[in-house]
Amino acid sequence: MERKLLVTLSVILFSSVAADDYVRPEPRQALQFPWKQKSTSQPEQVHISLAGDKHMRVSWVTNDKSSPSFVEYGTSPGKYSFLGQGESTSYSYIFYRSGKIHHAVIGPLEPDTVYYYRCGGGGPEFHLKTPPAQFPITFAVAGDLGQTGWTKSTLDHIDQCRYEVHLLPGDLSYADYMQHKWDTFGELVQPLASVRPWMVTQGNHEKENIPYLVDEFVSYNSRWKMPYAESGSNSNLYYSFEVAGVHVIMLGSYTDYDRYSDQYNWLKGDLSKVDRERTPWLIALFHVPWYNSNDAHQNEGDGMMAEMEPLLYASGVDIVFTGHVHAYERTKRVNNGKSDPCGPVHITIGDGGNREGLARKYKDPSPEWSVFREASFGHGELQMVNSTHAHWTWHRNDDDEPTKSDEVWLTSLVNSGCWTEKKWNENLRKILMEP
Template identity: 95%
Template sequence: VALIVFLSHIGSFVPADAATVGLTDRIFCAMGSKFMTAEQSTFMIDLHQVGMMLRQATSRSLCLLDEFGKGTLTEDGIGLLGGTISHFASCNEPPRVLVCTHLTELLNESCLPVSEMIKFYTMSVLRPDTECANMEEIVFLYRYEVSTSNLLFTLLRLHECSLFLDSQGVPEEVVKRAAIVLDAFESNNNVDKLNLDNISSQDQAFKDAVDKFMEFDISKDDYVRPKPRQALQFPWKQKSISQPEQVHISLAGDKHMRVSWVTNDKSSPSFVEYGTSPGKYAFLGQGESTSYSYIFYRSGKIHHAVIGPLEPDTVYYYRCGGGGPEFHLKTPPAQFPITFAVAGDLGQTGWTKSTLDHIDQCKYEVHLLPGDLSYADYMQHKWDTFGELVQPLASVRPWMVTQGNHEKRIFPMWWKMPYAESGSNSNLYYSFEVAGVHVIMLGSYTDYDRYSDQYNWLKGDLTKVDRERTPWLIALFHVPWYNSNDAHQNEGDGMMAEMEPLLYASGVDIVFTGHVHAYERTKRVNNGKSDPCGPVHITIGDGGNREGLARKYKDPSPEWSVFREASFGHGELQMVNSTHAHWTWHRNDDDEPTKSDEVWLTSLVNSGCWTEKKWNENLRKILMEP
């Protein structure tokens, strides 16, 4: 547990399918082997370590108590451990404490206070449906379950522990079965007798894992550990301090692109040379630069330069700052068809790399990302590693992004979007048009009420949309409004109450969100229920983040939910023409993209809904009221 917490805080690979790890300031555990040289007993070392916990642990600390109280009289150990747990339980803001102990007398003698802060867990076993008559029908699981029982089912030698186990009320058949299993392992005998047919229904879900384990023959040594998913590595490379890094591009108004990059010196110029032939740069785009400090972190020089006017559907070659490697980009087409790649909550994991590889395989023109890019939080160096990770894709096709909860602070420094070009005064909300599509990016973490700048900008932007020129209208923001996953329930309700009437009145076709680490697609919805004239909401926060998947959904699913799955992946939205679009979602299946959901969509402009909305007095008032 301590290693997982530590690895997650340094941004390393975490060996877990799913984990929720809060911010932790200190980890306290028995790591006092250095005191052995001072001829201190393990008991004295334990006392020293626990004393540090009691004095210094905060509400953000993690404390590990492993067999505290050993090495002295049982009564003394019970008193010390019971007093320590009671102290933590009585704190107003206690740390997180994990305790492992054999002192079950703590429960028998009621040594602990009755408190919601204290939870008990025990190891579980597979039991048969009927009364156990055969001791060979007990199967032990490596699984914890919530229990106030003091029965610790453990693989222990019968001749060493029978008296203790009997005194604790452990069934005799469990004791005997433990001895048989232990002897089987020690004698290299097959343990296939553990594979039972009459497993109880409540543990049926775990039988497959037991069966898989039983397939291995210990005597043949035929178990081969599968290769772990490799953590992303960013090896040190010797570079010139003025060499451009983290190069990425974005749309910057009509026929223009913004090129962004970082250098590690303070004197590199902020301009981009570009042209339509390799090595021949007939044009020059001037820019600007900035930098910042955050605690001990010092950013490089962050450059942004606008180039254009550019021809549509054309390859341009460019280099940044007058030196370094040559890059190339391809501008989007002027009209349909056009394809968007969509993926949110990327992060920097092995799954992220798979998602990016799959996106690189599809033929797309623009990447849409509804928040949570680098997962930098307070670790600002992660912006650098994220920039290096996405550069092969983001330097070739424009990436249009909005802010997530993991980049609330410094996001605008690194990823400058066309907010000024779209009449916004904040990088957190803006719009752009490309090939017959008007795309609106909104901020879930800035003010959105009807008196806010964002609300009034959105209303003004929507009234300017020409649905003859841009028949498709798409919106993106981070926190979903329609979500049947257990994760992040109701977090978007406030923004939904204020802004959903605007999106509905203006005929938004599709809404993309992230935040929930899973995939879900709805019917056309509005005001909490199906509506043929509302937008389709798609949650796609499954790019590969470090926090893992959100696996639990509400049951039964709401009537408006069409498809939902907790898997990493990405989406592709092909706008075929002014009337029809094809959406597909591709699951990361064993590192291969698997198309798992698809739907054809008809634009609201061509469905009859738009005509109805244009002449609906109530909807017109929503957009026109001051």
Template identity: 75%
Template sequence: MEQKLIMMVVLLVLALATATATAFTAEYVRPPPRKTLHFPWNPKPSSHPQQVHVSFAGDKHIRVTWVTNDESSPSIVEYGISPKNYSFKAQGESTSYSYFLYSSGKIHHTVIGPLEDDTLYFYRCGEEDPEFQLKTPPSQFPITFAIAGDLGQTEWTKSTLDHIEQCKYDVHLLPGDLSYADYMQHKWDTFGDLVQPLASSRPWMVTQGNHEKENIPILKDGFISYNSRWKMPYEESGSSSNLYYSFEVAGVHTLMLGSYTDYDKYSDQYNWLKADLSKVDRERTPWLVVLFHVPWYNSNNAHQGEGDEMMAAMEPLLYAAGVDIVFAGHVHAYERSKRAYNGKSDPCGAVHITIGDGGNREGLAHKYREPEPEWSIFREASFGHGELMIMNSTHALWSWHRNDDDEQVRSDQVWLTSLIGSQCLSEKSREQRKILSEP
């Protein structure tokens, strides 16, 4: 009884805080645009590891990715639980690619593990200094995700990354549009260096956006740069494409879907999604989260209707499985919905959050449609990032932090409850079995 009273008081305080924040946003004057970052030439030895980032590679394993300019550099990672004392060593693989006059460095991918949960590891790449630190996520709740899409390489990007660094997060989720290289391949290199301080210390899980699709018909595969540099655990999750995959961590099953690969009912992605959802065990992973680039619920004037076809094909699968939260990018603004399905509020649908506001060079999407749809709760055109702190199997605290003159401002905050144990899942169990088992 006492715990319920405390929870009611907390929810009341948060409701008042959110109401105050909503009123404040109406008077908020956005800071002006900021310039693209300048990266001065900084020559390093050809064997020096650059653009280091880490990602999940199956249960208790991490993939370490880095680039060297020396073709003879080994794809070896040495690691241990104390500085300069490497008890373990792993051998990986490497790749490279050419894009007209550009030739990438040697891109190394090495899987290390099995690793202990919630443990700080020290590692180095290619038998070369410097030493990096990696904190593995916990195996149980609570766990915190940092979320920001459409990052780019502007001064606003740097501000967002600085704010994320202040967040004690365990995993970073990025729903597409990473470097904004847009065919200029050297910008993939500068982006890798820009995010290295964060991406080398916590798993960064990404999916593709439209700015990753550097397609030139007949001549160049659209995702050669993205796939070569940001290898995700698609094989480990039974997917045939690096553009969609899933992973599990600390009671959360996360699906990273592709807005720019086939998603109709006859596609490989659709069939993989259906199979993946059918294997989800909500007792082991009570939270079910999905990311992709193009939002399905969007009241901004920008990119209206672009996600409709994917939504028509895949939303019934997500609804049948009882997905809790969907994150998207693409629209350069922030918006949070009620639980929704089929274009309107539905207590058994997913909460949709658009968070394509990381700091891209194209600027913000300022104009929203009026009147505001009944499913939309909070919307604002500002740069920022989100934090999802999942406390236990039923409750999570979501907050969105606006960038405001280089200080993060918590503008939107709400407690979210999972569908686990709700009537939604029990009522949909028959429908779920039917839809997810259909040929």
């Protein structure tokens, strides 16, 4: 107990000193992508995502409208024993015409296994690594990426991390109506996103609607198809998935979330099916933070928080990841605006490297629930060690070296003594039965 207390005090002391003493580097310019002559059938912007139990979705783009939508794959280089048939889509945006966007589901796949694959019967060979079936498992976490020099630094650091799944709480490409930037973003992340699954949700920069002309999220929904149908959702903007003892809920800050909405009713149904014996960890991601002591984007998440926080609390969500604020902040376990040992830890990590720069100004004094906050670019690593303990670290981009600046050990709520199983079920049943 004394050793645990000493470690906790050391982390808090380090946290308060590090944020004040760090001299932040200058902004970096947007990345430049030279034009390259490519075959029209060449697969581009390849990325993968989880697609239900033991399955992966492979997505890619070709300029040839006649290119087939299938993936050949196997466990040895150049030897493809299996075939996954897919589908394709495309979209128009004013004068822009997308390439042919392919999505093919492959599987069933063995856990913790390397597969080699080829898209559409041609082009280069790629490889992917499936997540393990049980603990430990590590997630890389970074939101608000964009396409700047700091983005490249963040991606380089994530590439050095031994992780199985990337979690991204919104704001991917920062295309902001300039559709070719979706293409360059796909090219930028392909080296990582073609090897490990990227699980994403939408942010405000994905909302590219033009009234009467273009539906919002058409670019995002066409390119980044997530397992919404596999999780019983009717929208790509919110869904869930399970991997190695963790149930992850991806919510939409920019679609209806009140108690009469489809998203709210889907969330109630999804939470009612969670088996905490099979998935003792429960994580939620969405874009706009509910607990934020930065001056930027104050109170923007209050509406969603009022509607959905009771659901997350009654269900025993362990950790909430958000973006939007271009800085890093970690809270204590919180609920209803104050510290609560039975609430989730909220982590704002909208500091992936976007072109808008850092949100440098914080409220003073800091709220009692805020543990660590710093306006720096970086990424996080969440290692679920076992069913009871997880280790979270945040790595600041310090002169292109990933400097560990914040870390904490977490105990899952189902093992924390917050509720007996009977009381937990009563709390959840009560809120799920509300009209």
